[in-house]
Amino acid sequence: GDSVTQMEGPVTLSEEAFLTINCTYTATGYPSLFWYVQYPGEGLQLLLKATKADDKGSNKGFEATYRKETTSFHLEKGSVQVSDSAVYFCALPGNTPLVFGKGTRLSVIA
Amino acid sequence: DGGITQSPKYLFRKEGQNVTLSCEQNLNHDAMYWYRQDPGQGLRLIYYSQIVNDFQKGDIAEGYSVSREKKESFPLTVTSAQKNPTAFYLCASSISGAGGTGELFFGEGSRLTVL
Numbered sequence: 001g002d003s004v005t006q007m008e009g010p011v012t013l014s015e016e017a018f019l020t021i022n023c024t025y026t027a028t029g030y031p032s033l034f035w036y037v038q039y040p041g042e043g044l045q046l047l048l049k050a051t052k053a054d055d056k057g058s059n060k061g062f063e064a065t066y067r068k069e070t071t072s073f074h075l076e077k078g079s080v081q082v083s084d085s086a087v088y089f090c091a092l093p094g095n096t097p098l099v100f101g102k103g104t105r106l107s108v109i110a
Numbered sequence: 111d112g113g114i115t116q117s118p119k120y121l122f123r124k125e126g127q128n129v130t131l132s133c134e135q136n137l138n139h140d141a142m143y144w145y146r147q148d149p150g151q152g153l154r155l156i157y158y159s160q161i162v163n164d165f166q167k168g169d170i171a172e173g174y175s176v177s178r179e180k181k182e183s184f185p186l187t188v189t190s191a192q193k194n195p196t197a198f199y200l201c202a203s204s205i206s207g208a209g210g211t212g213e214l215f216f217g218e219g220s221r222l223t224v225l
Contacts, residue, residue, distance in 0.1 A: 034213070036214075041218075042218055042219070043114075043116075043200055043202075043217050043218050043219050044153075044200065044214070044216045045216065046214075089152065089153070097141075097143050097155060097158050097168075097202075097204070098214055100153045101152060102150065102151060102152035103153075
């Protein structure tokens, strides 16, 4: 069935460092792809999405490009801030509701 | 403001007791979902409902029950049959139950601790 695999954490970075969180997927066809973010003690919220191959989703300085050749949707940010500390989830629609990766915890230190 | 409200935020339960978690949405969404979150395991789907009076089991439905009598409400009961109920529970909703755009809207979560 459809699945996503994202890099294990935790990831610890200094403020203003470059961030990459890898996500690869297995799916039939070319589904939409999503990144969700969960701040401490809260529910998840949609960070960005891409609905077709080669699309780039972006929001709050984060970007991810839907690459069908490598079945990937890696999350990037050029300069992280302490406020970006959260857990990030890659997801795609499966036969049932969204299939989520296991999440990657990011900690940014000043 | 439109959104999803989960209550209670924190709940403590003795072993052998049933407990019901509330989830209410005013987004006029057709579909609602319950996920369980454990450290290092991501989100696992418990139950979902695409329409009133209908619901389907997710990946880990054993020990849980739900009802969908109203479009706005999707309560989850954690029964005594659930062997390890201590977890963070997340309710979500979406416009379409068929995957659709894929965007889920989440509540703030309920943390259940079994003593």
